[in-house]
Amino acid sequence: MKRKFTVKRKFTWKAASAVAGLTLVGSLTGAGGAVAASNAADTALASCVTETRNWGGNIQGQYGCTEYHLPNGAEQVFGIGTDGAIWTRWSRTNGTLSSWTSMGGQGRSTVSAEGRGWAITLKVRGTDGNWWYNNRGGTASGGWSGWHR
Template sequence: MATTPAQASECKRGGGVYICEYGVSVKKLPDGTRQEFIIGTNRAVYTRWNDTSGDWTKWKSMGGSAKSGVSITDHWSQNDPWAFHLVITQTDGQFWVNGRKRDGFWSGWYPHPGPD
């Protein structure tokens, strides 16, 4: 992960470095595992998850260019407990969304007119 702007403080979690003020967002999945999301010091979104034994993966970049923390919403999930969406404010000031599908694959970032 790249260097942080001078005004942002860095925090560490599971071998990753992230911008403290944006915190860690966590989604608990139906099988009891968890998936975590942070904003790296290069402003990309990173994720990691644990398995049912509690072992964690390494951080994986999901791209993006955030100037906010990660919000997790089930709003568009159509009542599927495995599906959810991430919402960030990108550095262009717009809301961007990335949707997790039931199979664990992601839609990729796309613009959204608002956080509804």
């Protein structure tokens, strides 16, 4: 019997503040240096909050974040960081959280995550106005295809 997994999306925003029009995303990147977002003053920043938890980080609040439930009970979230890139974080089965990891690309919409089981397709409108896709392989160790139209 195959189990069908559903994607749940809920958008809740908690305000964060910007200092002098620049926001450092070092807290979002986990490892690595901080990056200044030049348009932070124009963007309401928020923590990624879903119905299951507060994932932290600084995402562009107008786009929120999207949660995807994995077959092993873990969850993965996706959002647009203050640098415009698509970022992800996931829970592990032992309850700990990964660091925020950049998936690259540049988005100007909510990141849509749809799929079945381990196979996930992300969809986001790029800064060029086109829809861009990134596909995850259908196994627990599956990798991402990279952004393509």
